[in-house]
Amino acid sequence: MAVTTRRILDLTVEDHTITVPLVWGDAADTRTIEVYAAVVSREGGEDLPYLVFLQGGPGHESPRPFHWPTAPSWLDAALKHYRVVLIDQRGTGRSTPVGDADLARGADELAEHITHLRADSIVRDCEALREHLGAATWSVLGQSFGGFTSLAYLSTDAASLREIYVTGGLSAIGRHPDEVYALTYDKQREGSERYYRRFPHHRDTVRRLADLAADGRIELPDGEVVSVSRLRSLGMLLGTNDGWQTLHHLLEEEPHTNAFRYDLSAALPFSARNPLYFVFHESSYADGHATRWSAERVEPDDFREDVTLLTGEHARSEWLDTVPGLKPWKDVALAVAEIEWPQLYDADRLAASDARGAAAVYVNDLYVPIEFSLQTAALLPGVIPWITNEHEHSGLRQGEVLPHLIDLAHGRRVR
Numbered sequence: 001m002a003v004t005t006r007r008i009l010d011l012t013v014e015d016h017t018i019t020v021p022l023v024w025g026d027a028a029d030t031r032t033i034e035v036y037a038a039v040v041s042r043e044g045g046e047d048l049p050y051l052v053f054l055q056g057g058p059g060h061e062s063p064r065p066f067h068w069p070t071a072p073s074w075l076d077a078a079l080k081h082y083r084v085v086l087i088d089q090r091g092t093g094r095s096t097p098v099g100d101a102d103l104a105r106g107a108d109e110l111a112e113h114i115t116h117l118r119a120d121s122i123v124r125d126c127e128a129l130r131e132h133l134g135a136a137t138w139s140v141l142g143q144s145f146g147g148f149t150s151l152a153y154l155s156t157d158a159a160s161l162r163e164i165y166v167t168g169g170l171s172a173i174g175r176h177p178d179e180v181y182a183l184t185y186d187k188q189r190e191g192s193e194r195y196y197r198r199f200p201h202h203r204d205t206v207r208r209l210a211d212l213a214a215d216g217r218i219e220l221p222d223g224e225v226v227s228v229s230r231l232r233s234l235g236m237l238l239g240t241n242d243g244w245q246t247l248h249h250l251l252e253e254e255p256h257t258n259a260f261r262y263d264l265s266a267a268l269p270f271s272a273r274n275p276l277y278f279v280f281h282e283s284s285y286a287d288g289h290a291t292r293w294s295a296e297r298v299e300p301d302d303f304r305e306d307v308t309l310l311t312g313e314h315a316r317s318e319w320l321d322t323v324p325g326l327k328p329w330k331d332v333a334l335a336v337a338e339i340e341w342p343q344l345y346d347a348d349r350l351a352a353s354d355a356r357g358a359a360a361v362y363v364n365d366l367y368v369p370i371e372f373s374l375q376t377a378a379l380l381p382g383v384i385p386w387i388t389n390e391h392e393h394s395g396l397r398q399g400e401v402l403p404h405l406i407d408l409a410h411g412r413r414v415r
Contacts (some may be wrong), residue, residue: 054146061093233309272325
């Protein structure tokens with residue numbers, strides 16, 4: 001175990017690194033990994049209770065703390081009540097990250113390694129870190145996939161959690177991933193039409209760009225020849241508070257210019273910087289099922305016929321042949337798609353967890369449909385749902401979301 005302390009202006013940051021089993025619960029498997037977390041406090045808050053932040057994704061490291069105005073944007077509000085634990089989930093950041101160098105291990109071995117990076121293992125890492133910090137209990141803030149992980153936490157170790165805060169992360173429980181992705185297409189259809197009602201001329205722009213893509217005439221700086229399906233994945237921008245502005249700016253540019261090519265490259269989802277996000281994104285909805293490219297299989301007929309209906313967090317197997325940064329991961333991704341994932345959540349334990357806290361449920365969430373979120377919320381009567389259309393899936397980035405959830409959790413009803 002390694003611990004160092006540093007100052008970032010008005011913040012104290014303790015860097016903790018612990019060694020944990022790669023495979024929890026199997027004493028015969030001696031493989032280990034490192035898990036890193038930054039524990040952040042402000043002067044006078046050194047004895048506050050802990051709040052562990054679980055990042056969205058999966059496959060992304062935790063944000064890094066900075067001075068005022070703090071980054072991430074919610075950190076300042078959290079530090080008024082907690083010491084904040086920013087954990088890099090296993091396989092990301094400084095927690096034995098998985099990247100291109102690991103491809104040398106071979107597809108089968110790497111795919112097997114990835115099976116141990118899901119929410120259930122992240123929960124075991126959190127428990128080891130909590131014990132390392134000497135905390136009898138702590139609270140959790142889960143954004144998106146981090147909220148899914150919080151539900152897994154409640155399914156196995158609810159006694160360790162004082163309060164639970166979830167933002168856009170009340171996952172479907174006991175559902176097949178096909179059901180979830182079918183509903184997300186409905187959300188994307190609504191999001192696309194909502195955008196075109198505001199900017200009707202952009203429908204023709206998207207149609208012209210799709211024609212260019214179909215002819216292989218949009219090439220990115222890294223050599224990717226953008227497919228029609230890849231172009232349409234720009235709809236993922238519509239799932240954040242300000243993403244529509246990025247989309248609008250992009251569609252106003254001329255497609256032959258450097259500005260368009262570079263901006264398009266930056267705007268497309270599933271960057272090869274975090275290959276895990278693409279490789280096992282669908283596993284986050286696999287509550288006891290194999291995924292087998294679920295989003296691709298359940299695409300509705302109208303999406304197949306109308307190229308102006310933009311898609312979102314829908315991974316496509318064809319990108320393994322067209323996206324340079326994903327091509328080396330083809331065999332790994334295909335193997336992961338066939339894995340029969342174990343069940344993550346226990347509805348009975350969730351209902352018996354006596355969990356207390358608050359959850360932001362976004363009416364227009366394109367990634368985590370409100371219908372399933374409300375069903376999950378019903379299992380957690382002590383977790384107060386804040387149902388709002390003021391924000392999209394990225395609402396946590398707005399300064400007022402976390403303070404509102406903290407007020408709700410502590411009986412201070414506002415707005």
